[in-house]
Amino acid sequence: xxxxxxxxxxxxxxxxxxxxxxxxLPPGEYQELHLPRAINIPLKTLDAQSAAALDRARxxxxxxxxxx
Amino acid sequence: xxxxxxxxxxxxxxxxxxDYMPSKVDWMARGLPLEGExxxxxxxxxxxxxxxxxxxxxxxxxxxxxxVTSSPYGFAFVLGPDGVLLGRLxxxxxxxxxxxRAQDAMEPGPSTxxxxxxxxxxxxxxHGADLTTAVLTDPEGRLLGIVRRADLDGTAI
Numbered sequence: 001x002x003x004x005x006x007x008x009x010x011x012x013x014x015x016x017x018x019x020x021x022x023x024x025l026p027p028g029e030y031q032e033l034h035l036p037r038a039i040n041i042p043l044k045t046l047d048a049q050s051a052a053a054l055d056r057a058r059x060x061x062x063x064x065x066x067x068x
Numbered sequence: 069x070x071x072x073x074x075x076x077x078x079x080x081x082x083x084x085x086x087d088y089m090p091s092k093v094d095w096m097a098r099g100l101p102l103e104g105e106x107x108x109x110x111x112x113x114x115x116x117x118x119x120x121x122x123x124x125x126x127x128x129x130x131x132x133x134x135x136v137t138s139s140p141y142g143f144a145f146v147l148g149p150d151g152v153l154l155g156r157l158x159x160x161x162x163x164x165x166x167x168x169r170a171q172d173a174m175e176p177g178p179s180t181x182x183x184x185x186x187x188x189x190x191x192x193x194x195h196g197a198d199l200t201t202a203v204l205t206d207p208e209g210r211l212l213g214i215v216r217r218a219d220l221d222g223t224a225i
Contacts, residue, residue: 003074003085008098008207011088019086024073033104035095043073051080059084060077064069067089 011061019059035063090207098206099183112190113183115220116204116213122147123170125154130166132157141214145203146174151210153178153203180205183212191220 006014015021021038023030030040041050043064054060074087088094096102099113121144123132132144136159144162146155155174164173181190181202190202194217204212 003078003087005071005074005087005089007090008088008094010086014086019084022073023092024069025092031104032106033092033096033102035092036101036103038103041073043069043076046073046076048080051077051082054077054082056082059086060082061086061088062070062073062077063088063091063095064073065091066093067070067087067091 006061014059014061017059019061020054022054022060022062023064024062025064029065038063094207096184097182099204099212110187111183112181112185112187112202112204112215113212115187116183116215117219118213120145120211120214122151122211123157124148125169125171127170128166129157129162129164129168129170129173132170133162133166136162144170145178145211146170147211150208153180153205153209153211178203180209181215187215187220190215191217194220 021035023034023038023040024043026042027040070087070091074085077085099111120141121135121139123144123146125146125148136144142159144157145153146157148154155176156178157170157174161173181204183204194202200217202215206212
């Protein structure tokens with residue numbers, strides 16, 4: 001039960017291999033600007049139900065504003 | 069915030085979870101495409117010129133001089149491995165002994181600007197510092213291009 005912290009070069013590789021990109025910021029910030037093809041699951045709503053939108057067979061990459 | 073989200077997904081049983089730690093700020097600083105209501109706002113990278121002359125550290129000035137002469141600009145940038153910007157060769161520097169290596173004639177560490185800087189802020193910055201050219205690099209220092217003040221204030225020919 002763990003995850004991996006990555007930088008841009010690894011992100012690029014993962015996106016090239018069909019990874020799912022998830023912005024976890026609030027909806028307003030997502031609507032203003034988000035990475036191409038990212039979906040929005042705000043951290044405050046992240047649970048089993050909202051995560052059901054994700055494909056467990058594919059990599060999932062999460063991001064926020066600056067990682068903090 | 070993203071580490072907590074990554075941790076939560078892992079606890080929910082997801083086995084391939086990654087946290088892009090530098091997040092949106094890093095993506096924007098690379099001048100990469102964005103989506104959303106504000107995605108159409110202009111950025112410096114959208115108007116950057118990419119035809120500036122570049123050379124390697126060990127290249128003789130004579131060869132660089134010839135390329136600069138046939139370019140629209142009076143200078144060249146010296147790049148290290150992976151295109152990282154290391155120095156600038158102004159016109160006066162290029163008039164030195166043609167066998168001089170670029171690294172021995174360059175001005176090291178040119179000031180740079182983030183590619184996602186809005187053009188109006190970039191113009192104010194250039195005016196404030198009395199500069200004619202902004203140099204855009206990504207977070208690793210790789211050269212992305214330049215923006216001339218004339219491109220921003222409408223005086224470009």
